[in-house]
């Protein structure tokens with residue numbers, strides 16, 4: 401298990417932003433572009449703000465970055481609850497990234513099932529793969545974790561957890577509005593080359609312990625579904641979220657193991 405503990409949420413966001421820069425550099429070097437799936441949430445917002453500011457923004461070749469989302473809420477793209485709006489305000493509007501490589505999920509459409517299917521098609525086209533075949537690999541997948549163990553919009557007990565074929569599905573979240581969501585599913589999440597899970601705050605501590613040290617029960621803790629086939633998954637957490645972990649699991653601040 402790879403776990404890196406930062407002193408607080410701000411240090412965690414900065415560490416995540418630095419890893420984004422490094423992975424962008426190596427992916428562009430290896431494959432000519434950097435495909436990243438973003439997440440919503442408060443920690444990612446800070447991370448995006450770091451990326452949009454000097455010095456980090458000048459270390460990324462934004463013309464070669466292609467952006468997707470792990471999930472989206474059923475609201476228009478300028479709504480305060482929109483993950484796209486958040487990423488745009490914090491990052492995408494502030495860096496020279498071409499608009500046509502920003503692939504947002506159209507979760508506000510009344511026919512969300514079709515919108516989810518179309519998103520799968522859009523991903524397939526962007527990667528030049530067959531949409532009926534094996535899902536492509538994002539260079540970087542950013543995820544968060546809710547205190548109920550959800551990730552993206554994969555919630556405990558949901559049918560979407562058992563999805564084995566489709567890459568994106570429409571769901572209705574059990575909690576806080578907006579309930580309507582589109583989410584990527586395990587088959588594509590687990591193809592990512594690099595996964596970073598950002599978890600901050602004491603309210604996540606018990607869940608983090610259960611996820612990392614408890615039994616494998618993805619129906620109860622959906623984030624346990626995320627197990628990359630060939631990629632690397634690193635948990636970037638703050639001290640508050642790590643406070644209930646066994647001391648042996650916790651690396652020195654900033655370190656990973």
Ligand code: 6PG
Pocket residue numbers: 439440441442443444470471472473483543544545546550551552553598600
């Ligand atoms: C969303 C997210 C969701 C999020 C977690 C953690 O759209 O809500 O993608 O899965 O990452 O709920 O969010 P926080 O980091 O804000 O606690």
